Amino acid sequence: MSVKKVDLSHLKPYGDQMDDGAVQLSFTLPVPNGSKAREAARQIANKMGLTDVQIVFSEDLKENFSFFVVYGHLNTSIDYNEIKVLEVETPKMSMEEVDKYIQEHVKRQIVVVGATIGTDAHTVGLDSILNMKGYHGDSGLERYKMFKVYNMGSQVPPAEVAKKVRETNADVVLVSQVVTQRNIHVKNLVELADILEAEGLRKSILLIAGGPRITHELAVELGYDAGFGNGTLPSDVASYIAVEISKRVL
Amino acid sequence: MGKPVLNLDENMVKRARKLAREITDEIQKFIDVRSTTSVERTVARFYGIDGVNHEGVPLPNVVVDDVQKSGALDRGITYWLVNACVAKSMSPQEIAESVGRGEFSLVDFPPQNESVVAEKIEELTQEALERLRKVRDERDKMLEELGDPAQPYLYVIVATGNIYEDVIQAKAAVKEGADIIAVIRSTAQSLLDFVPYGPTTEGYGGTYATQENFRIMRKALDEAANEVGRYIRLTNYASGLCMPEISAMAAIEGLDFLLNDSMYGILFRNINMLRTFVDQYTSRLICAYSHITINTGEDNYIKTSDPIDRAHTVTTSQLINEQFALKSHLKPKYMGIGHAFEIDPDIENGFLYEIAHALLTRELFPEATPKYMPPTRHMTGDIFKGYAMNTMYNLVSIMTGQSIQLLGMLTEAIHTPFLQDRYLAIENAKYVFNNAKNIGDEIIFKENGFIQKRANEVLSNAVELLEHVKDIGLISAIEEGTFGDIARKREEGKGADGVFTKGEDYYNPIFEMMEEELEEEEL
Ligand code: B12
Numbered sequence: 001m002s003v004k005k006v007d008l009s010h011l012k013p014y015g016d017q018m019d020d021g022a023v024q025l026s027f028t029l030p031v032p033n034g035s036k037a038r039e040a041a042r043q044i045a046n047k048m049g050l051t052d053v054q055i056v057f058s059e060d061l062k063e064n065f066s067f068f069v070v071y072g073h074l075n076t077s078i079d080y081n082e083i084k085v086l087e088v089e090t091p092k093m094s095m096e097e098v099d100k101y102i103q104e105h106v107k108r109q110i111v112v113v114g115a116t117i118g119t120d121a122h123t124v125g126l127d128s129i130l131n132m133k134g135y136h137g138d139s140g141l142e143r144y145k146m147f148k149v150y151n152m153g154s155q156v157p158p159a160e161v162a163k164k165v166r167e168t169n170a171d172v173v174l175v176s177q178v179v180t181q182r183n184i185h186v187k188n189l190v191e192l193a194d195i196l197e198a199e200g201l202r203k204s205i206l207l208i209a210g211g212p213r214i215t216h217e218l219a220v221e222l223g224y225d226a227g228f229g230n231g232t233l234p235s236d237v238a239s240y241i242a243v244e245i246s247k248r249v250l
Numbered sequence: 251m252g253k254p255v256l257n258l259d260e261n262m263v264k265r266a267r268k269l270a271r272e273i274t275d276e277i278q279k280f281i282d283v284r285s286t287t288s289v290e291r292t293v294a295r296f297y298g299i300d301g302v303n304h305e306g307v308p309l310p311n312v313v314v315d316d317v318q319k320s321g322a323l324d325r326g327i328t329y330w331l332v333n334a335c336v337a338k339s340m341s342p343q344e345i346a347e348s349v350g351r352g353e354f355s356l357v358d359f360p361p362q363n364e365s366v367v368a369e370k371i372e373e374l375t376q377e378a379l380e381r382l383r384k385v386r387d388e389r390d391k392m393l394e395e396l397g398d399p400a401q402p403y404l405y406v407i408v409a410t411g412n413i414y415e416d417v418i419q420a421k422a423a424v425k426e427g428a429d430i431i432a433v434i435r436s437t438a439q440s441l442l443d444f445v446p447y448g449p450t451t452e453g454y455g456g457t458y459a460t461q462e463n464f465r466i467m468r469k470a471l472d473e474a475a476n477e478v479g480r481y482i483r484l485t486n487y488a489s490g491l492c493m494p495e496i497s498a499m500a501a502i503e504g505l506d507f508l509l510n511d512s513m514y515g516i517l518f519r520n521i522n523m524l525r526t527f528v529d530q531y532t533s534r535l536i537c538a539y540s541h542i543t544i545n546t547g548e549d550n551y552i553k554t555s556d557p558i559d560r561a562h563t564v565t566t567s568q569l570i571n572e573q574f575a576l577k578s579h580l581k582p583k584y585m586g587i588g589h590a591f592e593i594d595p596d597i598e599n600g601f602l603y604e605i606a607h608a609l610l611t612r613e614l615f616p617e618a619t620p621k622y623m624p625p626t627r628h629m630t631g632d633i634f635k636g637y638a639m640n641t642m643y644n645l646v647s648i649m650t651g652q653s654i655q656l657l658g659m660l661t662e663a664i665h666t667p668f669l670q671d672r673y674l675a676i677e678n679a680k681y682v683f684n685n686a687k688n689i690g691d692e693i694i695f696k697e698n699g700f701i702q703k704r705a706n707e708v709l710s711n712a713v714e715l716l717e718h719v720k721d722i723g724l725i726s727a728i729e730e731g732t733f734g735d736i737a738r739k740r741e742e743g744k745g746a747d748g749v750f751t752k753g754e755d756y757y758n759p760i761f762e763m764m765e766e767e768l769e770e771e772e773l
Contacts, residue, residue, distance in 0.1 A: 026670065027670070028668065028669050028670045059673070061422055061426070061669055061670065061673050062421070062422040062425035062426060063418055063419075063421050063422040063425065065422060065669055067669075067670045067673060119437050119438030119441065119454075120437070121438075121518060121519060123554070124553070124554055124627070153520075154520075155438075155441070155519075155520060179437055179454065179455055181411075181437070181454045181455040181665070181666070182411070182454055184437070184454050212663065230631070
C-alpha cells in the first residue's frame with residue numbers, strides 16, 4: 001500500500017486525498033437566488049481557479065442577495081520551498097530567563113511605555129501583555145523584575161505617547177491597535193511613527209505594534225521594529241525586547 | 251420559563267434592592283443639583299433647534315456655548331433662549347441661526363416682560379411635549395396593530411458606515427426574521443461633544459448617529475414592518491458625551507430601544523463620572539416619557555474581567571441600573587437589563603454556569619425585558635466553533651426565557667457582520683428557538699444542585715459587594731475598579747468641564763413637566 005507523498009514544490013490544498021486541491025468557500029452575490037445566480041457563483045469560483053465546482057447550497061438572502069456554499073478543486077499549486085516570511089526571530093525565554101538576560105546584558109531596568117492609540121478603546125490585548133496577570137498563564141511585563149512599565153491605557157493621542165516617552169526616558173514603546181475598519185490602524189500607527197521621528201525620538205526607542213490583525217510584516221512596512229498578532233504571549237514580547245535592547249546597549 | 255425555579259433567597263433579594271436604592275439615592279443627590287451642557291443642548295433640541303451654522307457647528311451647541319461663554323448657563327438655557335425669542339419676536343430656531351451667524355448673543359437682551367416670557371415658555375414647552383406624545387402614541391399604536399413578535403426578540407446589528415447601505419442590510423435582515431435592528435455607531439462618536447448632522451455615508455466600525463440617519467432608518471423599517479406584518483424595533487446608542495441629546499433625537503424620530511447605561515461611559519470610554527450620572531438621569535427620563543426601552547451594558551464587564559469570578563459584579567450593576575432607571579420613572583417593562591454568555595468555552599460545565607447566571611437575571615427582574623448578549627471575547631477566527639458556541643448561547647436563552655437576544659455572529663473576532671453572517675445567525679436562532687420552544691416549561695432544577703447553588707452564590711456575593719459599595723459610596727467603588735476591573739477617578743475623564751451646579755434661578759420646565767406627568771402616572 002502506498003500513500004502519495006506531498007510534493008512541496010507543487011503544494012495544493014488537501015481534502016481527503018493528496019493533491020485533490022479541495023477547497024470549500026462561501027460568499028454572497030448581490031443578485032436574486034435562482035439558477036442564473038448559481039451559474040454566476042459557479043463561474044466566479046471558476047475564475048478563482050477552481051474546477052469541478054459544485055454549488056452545494058444556495059439561499060435567498062432577500063433584497064436581491066443570495067448566499068452560496070461552494071466546493072471545488074484548485075488546479076494550480078505553489079512552491080512551498082520558495083516561501084519566505086518575515087518573522088520576529090528571537091529565542092523564546094521564560095520570565096526568569098528574560099530577567100537574567102537583561103541583568104547580564106543591559107544591567108538596568110528597561111523602561112516600557114504602552115498605549116492603545118487613536119480612538120481605539122480596546123485595552124484587553126495590551127493589558128494581557130503588560131498587566132501582572134498576563135495571558136494564558138504567562139505573566140505580563142509588570143511582573144518582570146527588569147521591566148518598568150507605564151501603561152497609558154486606551155484612546156491615547158500619539159502626541160501623548162511621545163510626551164510620555166520623553167518624560168520616562170523610555171526604551172520601548174508598545175502600541176496596540178484592534179479596530180482596523182477602513183485601515184484606521186494603519187493611519188494611527190503611521191501617525192505615531194511620524195511624530196516620534198519628528199521629535200527625534202524614533203532612533204532611541206524600540207517601537208513595537210500589536211493587535212489581532214497586526215503582522216510583523218505589516219509593522220516593519222510601517223516603520224516599526226516588530227509586530228505581534230493573535231495569540232501573542234507576554235514572554236514572546238519580553239524575549240524580543242531583552243535581546244534587541246541588549247544589542248543596542250552594546 | 252414560567253415560574254421561578256432557582257429558589258432564590260427572598261430576603262437576600264429584598265436586601266439587594268434596598269442596598270442598591272440607598273446607593274443610588276446618594277448619587278441622585280449629586281444629580282439633582284447639577285446640569286450639563288448636553289442636558290441644556292437637549293432642551294434646545296426639544297424647543298425645535300436643529301441644523302448647523304456655516305462652520306458646521308450644530309446649533310444646539312451654538313446657543314449653549316454662547317450662554318456658557320458669558321458665564322450665565324447656571325440659569326439653564328431655557329430662560330435665555332425664550333427671553334431672546336420674546337425680544338426679537340423670533341422662533342428658537344431663528345434665534346439659534348442668528349446666534350450662529352454671530353449677529354447677537356443670547357445674553358445681550360435685557361430681561362423682557364416676565365409674564366410674556368413665562369407664557370412663551372409655557373407655550374413652547376407644551377408644543378415640545380405634544381410633539382413627543384404624538385410620536386410615542388403613534389409608535390404604541392403601530393406596535394399594537396402589527397403585533398409584538400414573540401420573545402426572545404431577534405436582535406441584529408448593521409454597521410456599514412453608510413446609512414443607505416445599512417438600510418438595505420436591515421431590510422434583508424427583517425425579511426429573514428429579525429425583530430430588532432441596531433445601527434452601531436461609528437468608533438469614537440461617544441467622545442464627540444456634539445451630535446453630527448445630516449445623513450452620513452462614512453464611518454469606522456459603525457454609522458454615525460444623526461437625527462437624519464434615525465429618520466431614514468425608521469422609515470425603512472416601518473416599510474419593512476408593514477411588508478412582513480410584524481413590528482420592527484429600531485435601536486441606537488445613548489451613551490457618551492451626548493447621552494441625553496441622542497435620547498431626544500430618538501424620542502423625536504420614534505426609536506424603540508437605546509443602549510443606555512448609568513456607568514458604561516465612565517468605565518469603557520473614560521467619560522467623567524458626574525457628567526455621566528447627570529446625563530443618564532435626563533436621558534432616561536426622556537426614555538420613560540417616550541416609552542423607549544433602555545439596554546444596560548453589564549455584558550461589557552465580563553469582557554474585561556472574569557465572567558465566573560466577577561459574575562456578581564454584573565448582578566450588582568444590574569440592581570444599580572434598575573434603581574437609577576426607577577428614579578427616572580422608567581417602568582420595568584422598559585428595562586432591558588443586560589448580561590452575557592461570555593464564559594471561556596474550555597471551562598468544564600461552563601454551560602451550567604451560563605444557565606445559572608442567565609436565570610438569575612431572569613428571576614431577579616421578572617417584569618423587565620432582559621437583554622442577553624452573545625459570546626464575543628472567546629470568539630476566534632475559528633468561525634465554525636464560533637457558530638457552535640452561538641448555538642449553545644441560543645439554547646440557554648430559550649431555556650431561561652430571555653427577552654432580547656442579540657444574535658451572535660460567527661465572524662465576531664474578525665469584522666462587523668457581513669450580510670451572510672447575519673443570515674446564518676438568524677437561521678441559528680430560529681432553529682434553536684423553534685426546536686426547543688417549550689423546554690423552559692419542562693425544566694425543574696435539582697434542589698440545591700449546581701445551578702440553584704451557583705445562582706444563590708452569585709446573589710449573595712452581589713449583596714456583599716452592595717454592602718461594601720454602600721459603605722464607601724458608588725464613586726469610590728468605581729475608583730477601586732469594582733466593575734469590569736476598570737478603575738476611574740472621580741475628577742478625571744472627558745466632559746467634566748460640561749458639568750455645572752444649577753443656579754438658584756435655574757429653570758428647566760420641559761424636564762420638570764415630564765417628571766410631573768410621569769409621577770402622576772405612577773400614582
Ligand atoms: C472586548 C471587545 C470590546 C470591548 C473593549 C473593552 C476593553 N476595555 O478592551 C468594548 C465593548 C468596549 C468594545 C468596543 C468596540 N468594539 Co470591540 N471587541 C471586543 C472583542 C469582543 C474582544 C477583544 C478582546 O478583548 N480580545 C482579547 C485580547 C486578549 O485579544 P487581542 O486584542 O487580539 O490581543 C492579543 C493580540 O492581538 C496581541 N496584542 C494586542 N495588542 C497588542 C499590543 C502589543 C504591543 C503587543 C505586543 C501585542 C498585542 O496580544 C494579545 C494577547 O495575545 C472583539 C471581538 C473578538 N472576539 O476579538 C471586538 C472587536 C475588536 N470590536 C470591534 C468594534 C468594531 C468595536 C467598536 C468600534 C464598536 C462600535 N462601533 O462602537 C467599539 C470600539 C469603540 C472604540 N472607541 O474603540 C470589532 C473590530 C472590527 C475591526 N476589525 O475593526 C471587533 C472585532 C468585533 C466585531 N466583529 O465587530 N469592544
